[in-house]
Amino acid sequence: MSAHHTLYVQSTGGDYEVHIGRQLLAEVGKRVQAVCKDVTSALLVVDESLLAFSYADTVEASLKAGGMPTVRTVVARGEASKSLATADTLYTRCVEAGLDRKSVVLALGGGVVGDLAGFVAATYMRGVRFVQIPTTLLAHDASIGGKVAINLPQGKNLVGAFHPPCIVLYDVETLRTLPARERSSGLAEAIKHGVIWSESFFSWLEEHMDSLVDGDLDATEEMLFTSCAIKAEIVSKDETEQGVRAFLNFGHTVAHAIEALAYGQFAHGEAVAIGMMTECLISVSLGRCDETVLHRLRTLLKAAHLPQHIPPSFDVDALIAAMRRDKKATRQQLAFVLPTRIGNVELYPDVEETRVATALRARRLTQ
Ligand SMILES: NC(=O)c1ccc[n+]([C@@H]2O[C@H](COP(=O)([O-])OP(=O)(O)OC[C@H]3O[C@@H](n4cnc5c(N)ncnc54)[C@H](O)[C@@H]3O)[C@@H](O)[C@H]2O)c1
Ligand SMILES: [Zn+2]
Incomplete structure (x- = not known):
């Protein structure tokens, strides 16, 4: 074999x-x-x-x-x-x-x-x-x-x-044979695994992103092995999402709202990329992580040819309403998984709506 x-x-x-x-x-x-x-x-x-x-x-x-x-x-x-x-x-x-x-x-x-x-x-x-x-x-x-x-x-x-x-x-x-856009989309979930679980994997991605974007199969195989190992470790620890499995939702509170509103316009990983940036901005604004995390995330997303912000035409209020309807929202609170540093995240059960809106509108400030 x-x-x-x-x-x-x-x-x-x-x-x-x-x-x-x-x-x-x-x-x-x-x-x-x-x-x-x-x-x-x-x-x-x-x-x-x-x-x-x-x-x-x-x-x-x-x-x-x-x-x-x-x-x-x-x-x-x-x-x-x-x-x-x-x-x-x-x-x-x-x-x-x-x-x-x-x-x-x-x-x-x-x-x-x-x-x-x-x-x-x-x-x-x-x-x-x-x-x-x-x-x-x-x-x-x-x-x-x-x-x-x-x-x-x-x-x-x-x-x-x-x-x-x-x-x-x-x-x-x-x-x-995977189209380049779909390759980038998949890289978003690997980047997520680095942010939530492993600084060393995130650094490895920073070093190898160009080969990954080019579709180099050796680099891809190595990346998949580590990224799958992280996912396997998390779900083996917490299959039914009572604890650490929820960390996998980093970027997804925002991503699911984007997907609900802009059906078919974004590949899943593209929505997750925007979600990770937005949620990282929320974390910075709450004083839960510093600007270097935001900077490293933005640089890596760019290198992976992934978007970082919602298009200006997006209705921020409609996005927030969609987040409240998400099946992961409890009692309609806006819950987020927020990074504290690369390799570590925490659950934040209730973020004020204005803070979320500011992060979603931060496009001009951060480009
Ligand atoms: N169950 C879970 O835990 C979990 C986790 C993450 C995402 N998801 C779900 O996964 C879905 C997104 O998956 P996806 O990004 O793989 O999308 P997808 O299955 O739609 O595939 C993306 C595109 O690539 C094409 N394609 C697939 N393989 C190809 C290949 N080898 N060569 C050329 N073209 C190919 C497909 O036809 C499609 O157009 C979403 O519905 C999301 O909710 C589920
Ligand atoms: Zn996902």
Whole structure:
């Protein structure tokens, strides 16, 4: 089998391995067989963008060679596919294909396909086994931790479940075809992991950002290994978000509001980048961290070709109203994860609205 990195994630739903390396697509059948016993059949859910390449053919051939009759289903690209309507189509496909409780659902794609296929796997026949085969940089975050969800018209991820995969098979060679904008989007979550957990990883990112932006596969593989290890450590410590897992929401209070208001205009990581800058500004204004944190974050986001501020046309009051509606808001308070230094964050349960508005409007002051 190919040389690669392996991580272990602890989960109450069953521990699982995360493999990161090259030529893993051709090994999917063998590796799934090794961890999922007695598989009767497989549903391979594929992002339509991937049909331009041979990834799905390789995975399907390896599943069939492993003795798993496989049905492929293609999902339209984009966040709109994380819907009840698409889930409905997938359930129908599962029934038509005769999938039973011993079947497995595999997600080949980015976070959209991972969340959607995972949701279907969590609910079809009260749950069948699930395998993640991420093909975007951002999906390094999405594929670990067991959260699966679909959106409602009222908001993102409003219907979901915890349904950890049996295994995550991350073939970095698929990232060669990822558009540059999506690569940057994925780098935002890696930067987040540095801010919330590891100064040394943040420094490593500062040193290697140019290679990462250029798509250098060795640097990418190393980055993914460390970033996935951080995510794995956090979710293994706190699977159900009673404590440290909430740190992963750094940048996301603002990001989810941006995504709710400017549907489809921003890639997820772009919204997270703006969110991290805004939340860092809030932290500085509260005296919880100093300007050097803000400066390092801004410099790294720029190097990753990520935005740092909302466009001037954005309605700040509407953004704040959207934050209050977010499912993570309790009693409608504006809660934030705020950095205190690079590598450390704290929960701040209630920030005044004017402070949030000032940080959102800080564009001209900080450029
Ligand atoms: N479950 C979690 O814990 C978690 C964590 C973070 C994000 N998410 C979710 O992940 C989603 C975002 O994921 P994403 O950024 O991967 O978006 P995505 O799945 O939409 O993929 C981004 C784009 O890249 C294309 N693509 C995918 N792989 C490709 C490849 N190898 N080559 C060429 N094109 C390719 C897709 O068609 C799409 O257009 C959001 O819905 C977010 O809520 C979930
Ligand atoms: Zn995210």
